[in-house]
Structure formats: C-alpha cells, structure tokens
Amino acid sequence: xxxxxxxxxxxxxxxxxxxxxxxxxxxxxxxxxxxxxxxxxxxxxxxxxxxxxxxxxxxxxxxxxxxxxxxxxxxxxxxxxxxxxxxxxxxxxxxxxxxxxxxxxxxxxxxxxxxxxxxxxxxxxxxxxxxxxxxxxxxxxxxxxxxxxxxxxxxxxxxxxxxxxxxxxxxxxxxxxxxxxxxxxxxxxxxxxxxxxxxxxxxxxxxxxxxxxxxxxxxxxxxxxxxxxxxxxxxxxxxxxxxxxxxxxxxxxxxxxxxxxxxxxxxxxxxxxxxxxxxxxxxxxxxx
Amino acid sequence: xxxxxxxxxxxxxxxxxxxxxxxxxxxxxxxxxxxxxxxxxxxxxxxxxxxxxxxxxxxxxxxxxxxxxxxxxxxxxxxxxxxxxxxxxxxxxxxxxxxxxxxxxxxxxxxxxxxxxxxxxxxxxxxxxxxxxxxxxxxxxxxxxxxxxxxxxxxxxxxxxxxxxxxxxxxxxxxxxxxxxxxxxxxxxxxxxxxxxxxxxxxxxxxxxxxxxxxxxxxxxxxxxxxxxxxxxxxxxxxxxxxxxxxxxxxxxxxxxxxxxxxxxxxxxxxxxxxxxxxxxxxxxxxxxxxxxxxxxxxxxxxxxxxxxxxxxxxxxxxxxxxxxxxxxxxxxxxxxxxxxxxxxxxxxxxxxxxxxxxxxxxxxxxxxxxxxxxxxxxxxxxxxxxxxxxxxxxxxxxxxxxxxxxxxxxxxxxxxxxxxxxxxxxxxxxxxxxxxxxxxxxxxxxxxxxxxxxxxxxxxxxxxxxxxxxxxxxxxxxxxxxxxxxxxxxxxxxxxxxxxxxxxxxxxxxxxxxxxxxxxxxxxxxxxxxxxxxxxxxxxxxxxxxxxxxxxxxxxxxxxxxxxxxxxxxxxxxxxxxxxxxxxxxxxxx
Numbered sequence: 001x002x003x004x005x006x007x008x009x010x011x012x013x014x015x016x017x018x019x020x021x022x023x024x025x026x027x028x029x030x031x032x033x034x035x036x037x038x039x040x041x042x043x044x045x046x047x048x049x050x051x052x053x054x055x056x057x058x059x060x061x062x063x064x065x066x067x068x069x070x071x072x073x074x075x076x077x078x079x080x081x082x083x084x085x086x087x088x089x090x091x092x093x094x095x096x097x098x099x100x101x102x103x104x105x106x107x108x109x110x111x112x113x114x115x116x117x118x119x120x121x122x123x124x125x126x127x128x129x130x131x132x133x134x135x136x137x138x139x140x141x142x143x144x145x146x147x148x149x150x151x152x153x154x155x156x157x158x159x160x161x162x163x164x165x166x167x168x169x170x171x172x173x174x175x176x177x178x179x180x181x182x183x184x185x186x187x188x189x190x191x192x193x194x195x196x197x198x199x200x201x202x203x204x205x206x207x208x209x210x211x212x213x214x215x216x217x218x219x220x221x222x223x224x225x226x227x228x229x230x231x232x233x234x235x236x237x238x239x240x241x242x243x244x245x246x247x248x249x250x251x252x253x254x255x256x257x258x259x260x261x262x263x264x265x266x267x268x269x270x271x272x273x274x275x276x277x278x279x280x281x282x283x284x285x286x287x288x
Numbered sequence: 289x290x291x292x293x294x295x296x297x298x299x300x301x302x303x304x305x306x307x308x309x310x311x312x313x314x315x316x317x318x319x320x321x322x323x324x325x326x327x328x329x330x331x332x333x334x335x336x337x338x339x340x341x342x343x344x345x346x347x348x349x350x351x352x353x354x355x356x357x358x359x360x361x362x363x364x365x366x367x368x369x370x371x372x373x374x375x376x377x378x379x380x381x382x383x384x385x386x387x388x389x390x391x392x393x394x395x396x397x398x399x400x401x402x403x404x405x406x407x408x409x410x411x412x413x414x415x416x417x418x419x420x421x422x423x424x425x426x427x428x429x430x431x432x433x434x435x436x437x438x439x440x441x442x443x444x445x446x447x448x449x450x451x452x453x454x455x456x457x458x459x460x461x462x463x464x465x466x467x468x469x470x471x472x473x474x475x476x477x478x479x480x481x482x483x484x485x486x487x488x489x490x491x492x493x494x495x496x497x498x499x500x501x502x503x504x505x506x507x508x509x510x511x512x513x514x515x516x517x518x519x520x521x522x523x524x525x526x527x528x529x530x531x532x533x534x535x536x537x538x539x540x541x542x543x544x545x546x547x548x549x550x551x552x553x554x555x556x557x558x559x560x561x562x563x564x565x566x567x568x569x570x571x572x573x574x575x576x577x578x579x580x581x582x583x584x585x586x587x588x589x590x591x592x593x594x595x596x597x598x599x600x601x602x603x604x605x606x607x608x609x610x611x612x613x614x615x616x617x618x619x620x621x622x623x624x625x626x627x628x629x630x631x632x633x634x635x636x637x638x639x640x641x642x643x644x645x646x647x648x649x650x651x652x653x654x655x656x657x658x659x660x661x662x663x664x665x666x667x668x669x670x671x672x673x674x675x676x677x678x679x680x681x682x683x684x685x686x687x688x689x690x691x692x693x694x695x696x697x698x699x700x701x702x703x704x705x706x707x708x709x710x711x712x713x714x715x716x717x718x719x720x721x722x723x724x725x726x727x728x729x730x731x732x733x734x735x736x737x738x739x740x741x742x743x744x745x746x747x748x749x750x751x752x753x754x755x756x757x758x759x760x761x762x763x764x765x766x767x768x769x770x771x772x773x774x775x776x777x778x779x780x781x782x783x784x785x786x787x788x789x790x791x792x793x794x795x796x797x798x799x800x801x802x803x804x805x806x807x808x809x810x811x812x813x814x815x816x817x818x819x820x821x822x823x824x825x826x827x828x829x830x831x832x833x834x835x836x837x838x839x840x841x842x843x844x845x846x847x848x849x850x851x852x853x854x855x856x857x858x859x860x861x862x863x864x865x866x867x868x869x870x871x872x873x874x875x876x877x878x879x
Binding site for chain 1: 705707708711715719720722723724725730734736741745751
C-alpha cells in the first residue's frame with residue numbers, strides 16, 4: 001500500500017475538510033461502517049490517542065498510524081504523539097515517514113532519550129550516507145541548542161530574561177536616582193550590585209534571542225525535510241526533462257532551499273549536492 | 289438438476305459402456321476419481337482390495353464408503369503421490385480397502401462418493417463374484433502356499449508374543465517374492481523381524497520354508513485380529529504373477545489379573561533389578577566409604593525380557609544430606625532365541641554434604657510375570673555408605689552450590705535492535721493547539737517589560753521636572769496631598785472640623801505659594817480673586833474655613849454639619865478649586 005500518496009492526500013484533505021469528517025472517514029476505514037457513537041461522543045484527544053495506542057500494541061500499526069495522523073490533522077501538536085506516529089511508521093517499514101515524525105517530535109521534545117534512540121536507529125537504517133559539513137559557530141550553537149531546547153522553550157527563556165532585564169534596569173535606575181552625590185560605601189555597593197546581574201541577563205538575552213533568530217531564519221530559508229519516497233532522482237531543474245544529478249532514498253535528511261510550484265529544491269549538507277525533486281517526495285520537518 | 293450435474297451424468301454413462309472391470313470415472317475438469325477391485329472373482333475365504341484413486345484437485349475428503357451387503361471391511365490404507373503432467377503438478381490420492389466376503393454369489397459394491405474441492409463425485413457400482421472357498425493347505429498339492437500364526441494366541445496385555453509367517457515353496461522362483469505384513473493395529477510392533485529357512489516334507493512334496501518372525505506386545509485387551517499377510521509372487525516367463533495371502537490370526541488378549549498392586553510399574557515380563565553405588569575411582573565395596581563432597585554414582589539396572597521401549601523408569605531414591613543431580617538413562621535391547629531381552633540403566637550422581645553413616649534404602653519394582661501368572665516384586669539390597677570428613681567451621685550449614693557446569697561470563701552483547709516502545713497518551717493534549725510563538729498573549733508579554741521600562745522612565749522624568757521647580761512641585765502635589773489627608777481624616781480624625789480647615793488651608797498655601805493661615809477674610813478673598821476664582825467659590829471657601837473654626841472651638845454647637853458631610857464637602861471644594869485654579873493658569877493668570 002502506498003502510504004506516500006495516502007499521507008499527502010490525508011494531509012491536504014484535512015486542510016479543506018473538517019476534522020470531524022476526516023475522523024468519520026478514518027472510522028469507516030478502521031471499522032467498515034460509520035460509527036455514530038464516535039461522532040456523538042465528546043472524544044478527547046487523550047481517548048483518541050489511547051485508542052491509537054491500543055491499535056499499536058495489538059500489532060495493527062497501519063490503523064495506529066492512521067489514528068495518529070488524524071490527531072495531527074486535528075491540530076494536536078505534541079511531541080509524544082509524533083513520537084508514537086514515528087514508531088507506527090517504523091514498524092511498517094516506512095523509514096522516511098518514521099524519521100520525519102521523529103524529527104518533528106524533536107522540535108517539541110528535544111531532550112527525550114527514547115526519541116533520540118529511535119531516531120538514531122531509524123537513521124542507521126537509511127540507505128544514503130553523506131558527510132555533514134561543519135556549520136558556522138552560531139549555526140553550531142543553534143544546532144546544539146536545538147538538541148536541548150525546543151523553539152517554544154527558547155522563546156520562553158528569552159521572555160523571562162527580557163522581564164528580568166527590565167526589572168533589573170528599573171531597579172538600577174531607582175537606586176541611581178536615590179543615590180546622593182557622594183554615596184557611602186554601602187550605597188555604592190548596592191548600586192554596583194545591580195550592574196552585574198543586569199549585564200549578565202542582558203548578555204543571556206542577546207544570546208537566546210540570537211539563537212532563536214538563527215533557528216527561525218534557518219527554518220524559513222533552509223527548512224529541514226526528509227525524503228519520503230523509496231527512491232527519488234534529484235534533477236537539475238524543476239521538471240522531468242532535466243538531468244538526474246543524484247539519487248536519494250527514503251529517510252535522507254535534506255535542506256529545502258526553494259519551493260516552486262510542485263517542486264522543492266533541496267541540498268545536502270555543504271550545499272555541494274543540490275537539485276530538484278517533486279514536492280510529494282519530501283516531508284517538511286517544521287511543524288506548522 | 290444443474291447443467292453441471294447433467295454433464296457429469298452423461299460422461300458417467302459413456303464411461304460405464306467403455307470400462308470392463310467396474311472401473312468408473314467421474315470427471316470434473318482436471319479431477320479424476322476412479323474405483324476398482326484387484327479381482328472381480330474371489331473365493332469366499334480370501335479378500336479383495338477395493339481402491340479409490342483421486343487424481344487432481346487440492347482438497348479431497350475421505351471417500352464415503354457405503355455399507356456393502358455381503359462384505360466386511362478388514363482394513364484400509366492410504367497413499368499419495370505427486371506427478372508432473374507437462375508443467376503441471378498433479379497429486380494422486382489412493383484409498384485402499386481390504387474387503388472380505390461373507391457370503392457367496394454376486395456382491396455389488398455400491399457407488400462411493402468423494403468430495404473434491406467442494407464438488408461431490410460418485411463412482412459406479414462394482415460387481416464382484418464370490419466363489420466357494422479354496423484352501424492353501426499343502427494337502428491339496430499346492431507348490432506354493434503361506435501360513436501365519438502366533439506363538440501364544442491368549443497373551444496377557446503387554447506380554448511378548450511372536451507373529452510367525454511362513455512361506456512354503458516346492459518350486460524355485462525366478463525372482464524374490466515381496467512380503468507385505470499386517471499393520472499390527474493394537475500391538476506394539478518391535479519391528480525386529482527375523483528370517484530363517486528350513487526344509488520340510490509334506491505328503492510327497494519337499495518344501496523350503498521361509499519363516500519370518502515379528503515380536504509384538506498387545507496393547508488392547510480382548511479379541512484382536514491380525515489381518516492376513518500377503519506375499520506377491522512376481523511375473524516370470526513361466527507364469528504370471530499372483531498373490532498369496534494368509535488367513536487372519538485371531539488372538540484373545542487377556543487383561544492383567546486383579547487386584548493390581550499399588551506400585552505396579554505396568555511392565556509385563558521377567559525382570560531383575562539391581563542397585564549399585566560406586567565412587568569415581570571405581571570403589572563399590574560394601575559398606576562404601578567416601579570422603580565428604582566426594583561424588584558417588586548411583587546405578588540402577590533393570591535386566592530381563594519385556595518391552596523396554598515402554599518400560600517405566602525407576603526413580604532414584606531421595607537422600608537427605610546428599611546433593612543429587614539429574615539422572616541419565618540408557619537402554620540396550622536385542623532379540624535372543626526369538627525373545628526380546630534388554631537392559632535399562634539409570635545413573636545418578638550424588639554428593640554427600642554431611643559426614644556420617646547413610647543407608648540408601650532398597651528400591652522396589654513390581655512387574656507382572658505372565659509365565660508365573662502373578663505379580664512379582666524385585667527389591668534391591670540397601671547400600672551402606674560411610675561419609676568421612678569434617679565440615680569447615682567457617683562454612684555455612686548449607687555448603688556452597690556445586691558448579692554443575694562452567695558458566696561462561698562476558699560482556700552483555702546486543703542480539704538485536706528495535707525502536708523503543710510508544711509512550712502513553714499525555715494528560716495535556718489539545719486539538720487546534722498552537723506553539724507558544726504563535727500565541728498573541730506571548731508577544732503581548734514581551735511588550736509588558738517594555739511598558740514598565742518606559743513607564744518608569746516617564747515617571748522619573750516627571751519627577752525630575754517637578755523637583756527642578758519646587759513651587760510647581762508643591763502646586764502639582766497640593767490636591768494629592770490634601771486628598772491623602774482627607775482620607776486619613778475620614779478614618780481617625782479627632783476633630784474633623786479642624787482637620788478640614790487645616791487641609792483646606794494647606795492646600796491653598798501650596799496652590800498660592802504663600803501661607804494662608806494668617807490671612808484675614810479679606811486677604812484670603814483677595815488672594816483667591818487674584819487667581820480668578822468665581823466669587824461663589826471664594827465664598828464657599830471662606831464659609832468652609834469659618835465652619836472649621838466653629839467646629840474647632842465649639843464643636844457642640846448646633847447647626848454644624850455632620851463630619852462625614854463636611855469631609856465630602858471639603859473634597860468637592862478642593863476639586864473645584866483645583867479646576868478653577870488650573871483654568872486660571874491656562875488663561876495666563878499670574879500664579
């Protein structure tokens with residue numbers, strides 16, 4: 001069964017069809033007949049995920065994957081959900097989609113050890129091997145931070161630092177305003193005590209904002225993607241008439257440099273190998 | 289009737305006209321079902337083989353054999369084979385039934401139905417002529433004949449018997465005949481058939497007798513019939529091939545006598561049991577002396593004539609103060625003088641853990657001796673063992689476990705790798721959720737510190753401006769301070785009248801930038817007029833000050849306002865003064 005076409009169809013379909021109808025279709029697919037009870041009940045995402053987990057644990061990985069995808073299409077953004085979805089695809093042998101969902105989960109739960117282990121195992125099963133080039137210092141910092149902090153966590157830390165900086169600034173100004181022209185040692189010390197944490201917080205804030213900016217910029221200009229097709233020829237242009245420059249296989253991680261019509265321009269680390277592939281051959285990592 | 293069945297019936301009719309020996313064919317596409325007999329005329333004391341062949345198809349049922357009037361089924365067998373017809377593999381099933389006639393005359397075998405791949409096929413009836421009995425006895429002058437018997441037609445259940453097949457030939461044969469023995473259903477067949485040849489003379493003919501012996505152990509009580517053995521004489525230039533068949537052999541298998549002993553082993557035969565203990569050095573003297581922790585091999589031996597394949601093992605005795613290990617068993621059997629004899633040996637390693645005197649108790653083995661027609665009990669002699677040595681005082685009462693085998697140690701190695709299991713559903717799952725950076729509240733929170741910083745700067749800036757002009761500062765703070773005093777007066781003023789006067793006086797002083805307390809009524813009116821205050825407001829101010837004086841010095845006077853009303857009126861007056869003074873300043877009046 002070609003999940004490749006099925007997943008893109010499902011993802012695009014749910015953009016246009018209400019989630020309830022998509023769930024109805026999933027129910028019919030799984031149980032063969034409309035389940036009015038599912039529509040009538042107020043199902044929570046937790047119960048839906050528990051149902052999907054039961055499918056997985058009973059060995060019905062296909063049904064589990066469909067159920068997880070339905071939740072993702074409903075807008076449930078959760079690292080555990082994406083982790084389980086990746087597992088369901090891995091069990092079906094779809095390494096590409098497994099890695100794609102693991103990478104998406106890593107954006108949300110980057111410190112999860114199980115996720116790292118499964119992603120490493122799935123990557124070891126990919127057919128393509130290429131050397132990753134060393135990025136700039138800031139790029140390396142951004143990558144390192146991505147292993148420990150999600151975008152939301154980084155933004156939250158930035159906000160907290162910003163609040164701390166503002167509070168320290170106000171405190172510093174208040175102390176400065178009250179300080180006499182010839183302050184005592186105690187007064188001078190109290191005034192100095194606000195400088196160091198203020199500068200430290202400011203530096204951290206700049207660093208965090210810088211990391212977050214780099215990651216955001218990188219995602220927008222060189223978004224990560226995973227090859228979903230079992231095998232795809234990378235062409236020199238956005239069309240079948242162009243020359244095949246190299247071939248990639250399911251699970252390969254690439255950067256998307258450009259998108260045009262139904263084609264993506266991708267690059268391997270180092271940008272030496274670049275080319276165009278059909279859009280449906282890739283799955284974008286960034287969670288919208 | 290469906291078209292399909294009509295077609296089959298038409299084919300069947302055509303086939304009946306063409307086949308001579310009752311072989312009927314039922315066709316359905318690639319499936320072929322045939323039934324036939326090996327002889328269409330047999331003596332009543334002989335048997336005929338009915339064979340049903342099924343060729344083709346993938347799932348054929350057992351043929352449904354109808355009741356045959358005048359014949360009884362003696363036995364059945366089944367065989368299958370695969371063959372290739374061009375590039376196609378064709379399977380063939382054959383079911384063979386041995387039929388024995390019970391009356392003379394023409395006996396018709398009814399149609400036999402078979403289900404193949406969901407379709408039912410039926411053979412046509414097969415007539416067989418049953419003639420009077422013929423004898424295989426040599427007194428008839430036959431040059432070739434066979435016979436079968438058992439050495440004991442009334443054995444006990446489990447007792448060894450011998451099935452004897454003899455082939456008498458008074459003429460030489462150009463090729464070796466083929467023997468087909470019975471299935472021996474109901475018997476444990478040792479399959480150690482021995483052959484011997486001898487000569488004998490019967491009447492005027494000298495026969496070479498070939499004898500085949502098969503050792504059997506009856507497993508089912510009651511009347512048992514061993515079906516006939518068959519000897520196939522092959523074709524030669526002198527004669528066509530034919531079969532010789534013995535008569536069936538009927539036995540009456542007796543059940544073992546009752547009552548049966550409680551510990552009866554189930555073995556029938558003649559047996560002896562022995563128990564032996566021996567050290568690793570080969571010492572088995574009695575009493576046996578060993579050192580503490582010295583291994584001893586306990587050996588149980590069962591010798592005799594019985595079915596050693598089904599012989600029940602003798603369990604070694606349980607020993608206190610000894611460590612025991614799993615026992616090993618070996619069996620050796622052979623046929624001697626037409627009888628199956630053998631030896632079963634059970635060995636067990638035991639190790640003493642405590643010094644002292646031990647006695648390995650006798651072992652008891654009960655079997656049934658069919659010759660003596662009674663249950664016999666074999667009992668071994670006890671074995672005395674003297675364990676010498678002393679326990680290590682520092683050792684535990686329980687000695688350290690003896691290593692039975694080398695345990696290999698080494699690093700744990702991964703055998704296989706798989707992904708880690710899925711996680712349970714988290715408690716917080718929301719549909720249509722958005723990441724933090726896409727929520728408006730998050731960005732609003734970023735503005736908050738900025739607002740605070742800007743607000744703090746604005747406040748500091750204002751304070752700086754005010755501090756640079758004390759007069760203006762006083763003027764700007766006048767109403768706020770007056771209201772603060774009023775609030776305090778509401779709660780704990782001892783004399784609200786004097787408080788209101790003081791508050792109003794201080795306010796006017798701050799606003800006019802001059803002390804007001806010492807002003808006369810006229811002077812106050814003039815000062816307020818300079819501020820371009822309306823006359824009624826000036827009068828109201830003077831009235832409130834007078835009221836304050838009255839309340840201060842004659843608080844018990846009648847006509848005084850209630851304190852709460854006074855305070856409210858004072859606050860209202862202050863606001864009016866503030867508004868009017870500001871309005872006057874905006875019109876450019878001197879401060």
